Amino acid sequence: MSRPTGAGLSDEERYDQGMTVRREVLSPEHVDRATANATELSADWQDFITRVAWGDVWSRPALDRRSRSIAVLSSLIAHGHHEELAMHLRAAIRNGLTLDEIREVILQSAIYSGVPAANTAFRIANEVFADEL
Incomplete structure (x- = not known):
């Protein structure tokens, strides 16, 4: 079994990887808007989806x-x-x-x-x- 792409990465590295993928898939304009509109309430959510959805799941190699x-x-x-x-x-x-x-x-x-x-x-x-x- 191959190791998932995000395995062994720090949260910061997963965030950076996720932000790269997120910007490539959704567009820099969309991501910039989403992160600029983050509030105290939603900032943790933006961090979570960047690290987990984009840094972990969208970064896995098995599906293009x-x-x-x-x-x-x-x-x-x-x-x-x-x-x-x-x-x-x-x-x-x-x-x-x-x-x-x-x-x-x-x-x-x-x-x-x-x-x-x-x-x-x-x-x-x-x-x-x-x-x-």
């Missing part, structure tokens, strides 16, 4: 970023996390998915997550990619 984006889009559609879906639709393009592939992910989600979930996902995708359609 395209595959991770497909998994994330499917999960967000299934759970109705619309704000996150819009953000990760943009990230999916940065991670190499095409609009045709995103369409197929949403269609596939209709079978397992329901037509209303896919209908909403297509609405959000149309809004996100309005300039490209």
Whole structure:
């Protein structure tokens, strides 16, 4: 069994690794906005998601970023996390998915997550990619 990417790293190193991946996937502008808007209440949350979600999970080598984006889009559609879906639709393009592939992910989600979930996902995708359609 291979050692996870974040194993043996200090919290600071995991944060730095996570911030690099987070900025590459979500865009520097998005991450700068999120961290600038951190409050006393949410600062620990920003640190946590940077270290754990981005520094540990997104940094693991077994899946490439395209595959991770497909998994994330499917999960967000299934759970109705619309704000996150819009953000990760943009990230999916940065991670190499095409609009045709995103369409197929949403269609596939209709079978397992329901037509209303896919209908909403297509609405959000149309809004996100309005300039490209």
